[in-house]
Amino acid sequence: MRASRLLSVVLLLQDRGRLTAQQIATELDVSVRTVYRDIEALGAAGVPIYAELGAGGGYQLVDGYRTRLTGLTPQEAGTIFLAGVPEAAAELGLGAVLTTAELKLRAALPARLSRHVDEIRDLFHLDAAGWFRETETHPHxxxxxxxxxxxxxxxxxxxxxxxxxxxxxxxxxxxxxxxxxxxxxxxxxxxxxxxxxxxxxxxxxxxxxxxxxxxxxxxxxxxxxxxxxxxxxxxxERRLHRDEATVRLAPAALDRIPHLMTRAMARNVRDGVGPPDPDGWTTVTLPIESVKHAHAELLRLGADIEVVSPPALREMMRSSALAMTALYG
Missing domain, CATH: 2.30.30 (SH3 type barrels.)
Known part of the structure; x- marks a missing residue:
């Protein structure tokens, strides 16, 4: 483990130039004291690292020194496919492995291509988390x-x-x-x-x-x-939506459904909606998980939806409408 970290220190300095002990510690997720020990061990092994003191100082390699110890381990090679989702790699316990793999790859690249990698990273970002949801904890x-x-x-x-x-x-x-x-x-x-x-x-x-x-x-x-x-x-998805509901939709509802309904509901509206009636409303059959779940889903559309069937769902919508009328007068 320490040998891999020592190599990572060398590759970091080779790729970034001058770095402080704190910057190295942050990159490798170790303590500053550990970085001091690693720098000392590298110097004793003959790696030409020197320190610049004062403001703007730090550690760097002698100009022209480059290591060719960039071979990837099987685990590092596998984590390259997680390079676009570093947060996911960290949750999987592979954050340090991915960092080392990226450093090895960058060390093998010409300076021009290494700069291009940074440009790509600044232009594209993948955020894999869903919207409006508390982050789950995954201790295992x-x-x-x-x-x-x-x-x-x-x-x-x-x-x-x-x-x-x-x-x-x-x-x-x-x-x-x-x-x-x-x-x-x-x-x-x-x-x-x-x-x-x-x-x-x-x-x-x-x-x-x-x-x-x-x-x-x-x-x-x-x-x-x-x-x-x-x-x-x-x-x-098929097992989740075991029942069906027939509804009438106002024109305004057609635009809102892709943002408010489940994917299966939105797909049925897109593929199954018929021609509008004289009032401009359209009738469609929606897959639903249950009457209770559908009630909560369809209330989001307010007065832009009318439930035709099943009767139990229509009655629940009617009761909600009456209760809201009583509340708001």
């Missing part, structure tokens, strides 16, 4: 990522919606997904020693306890994480 995400990386079995206790609420499972974690700021993972699950494993998808935030075991496993032949996730997400 880094350990889960290590289990995925090393193909280790794990034992978890997680929280679910139905009883019993807390359940223990032995899992073979196959991959991790970041969807709109929410972490999920796919795993083969053993319900009993004699039963064949099932492929399941879980939300990482539901993990209450996680123990990574010493046992390894083999990934299923032909398993593809992206395809598995796409199939699960499509199936989840």
């Amino acid at each position: 995400l880094a350990a889960l990522a290590a289990a995925v990386w090393n193909r280790r079995r794990a034992r978890m206790r997680y929280r679910r919606w139905r009883e019993p609420r807390e359940v223990d499972r032995d899992i073979e974690p196959l991959g991790i997904i970041l969807k709109a700021g929410v972490w999920y993972f796919v795993a083969n699950v053993s319900r009993s020693p004699s039963a064949a494993p099932e492929q399941r998808t879980y939300r990482v935030a539901t993990i209450l306890e996680l123990t990574v075991l010493d046992e390894t496993f083999e990934r299923p032949e032909g398993f593809d994480l992206a395809s598995s996730w796409a199939a699960w997400a499509a199936d989840f």
Whole structure:
């Protein structure tokens, strides 16, 4: 670990020029005292580092010195694909690995291309988090990522919606997904020693306890994480919207639906809306999770929507309208 950090110090100075001990410590997420020790060790090993004292001072390499020790480890090479989402890499426990990998790559680039990398970074930014949502805490995400990386079995206790609420499972974690700021993972699950494993998808935030075991496993032949996730997400959407509601929409509602409704509802409006009636309203059938959920969703459209069916949903909307009339007079 220290050898990798020493190399990172050299690559930082090679790439950035003069840096203070505090700047190096911030980049490598270590203490300033650790940086002092690393600089001393590099000097003793013959690396030509010298210090400039005073304002604007810092450590730098002798002009013309360049290291060629830029070979990537397998783990560093793998994290390059997370370079566009450094916050996600940090949550996975791979932040330091990604930093070292980027430094090695930049050290191997000509100065002109290295400057171009900085320009690209200033022009494009990916923010993977979703809107209007409190950030979830993931105390077990880094350990889960290590289990995925090393193909280790794990034992978890997680929280679910139905009883019993807390359940223990032995899992073979196959991959991790970041969807709109929410972490999920796919795993083969053993319900009993004699039963064949099932492929399941879980939300990482539901993990209450996680123990990574010493046992390894083999990934299923032909398993593809992206395809598995796409199939699960499509199936989840179908299972989520089990019922239907017929509604009439005012012209103003058609513009607001893509911003207020679920993706499935918006898609049905886009693909299934018919010609307007004499009042300019259109009738469409929407997929809904339940009458209760639809009630909360459709109230967002206020007087620009009329529920035709089912009767239970129409009555709930009517009761809400009457209660609001009574409240506001």
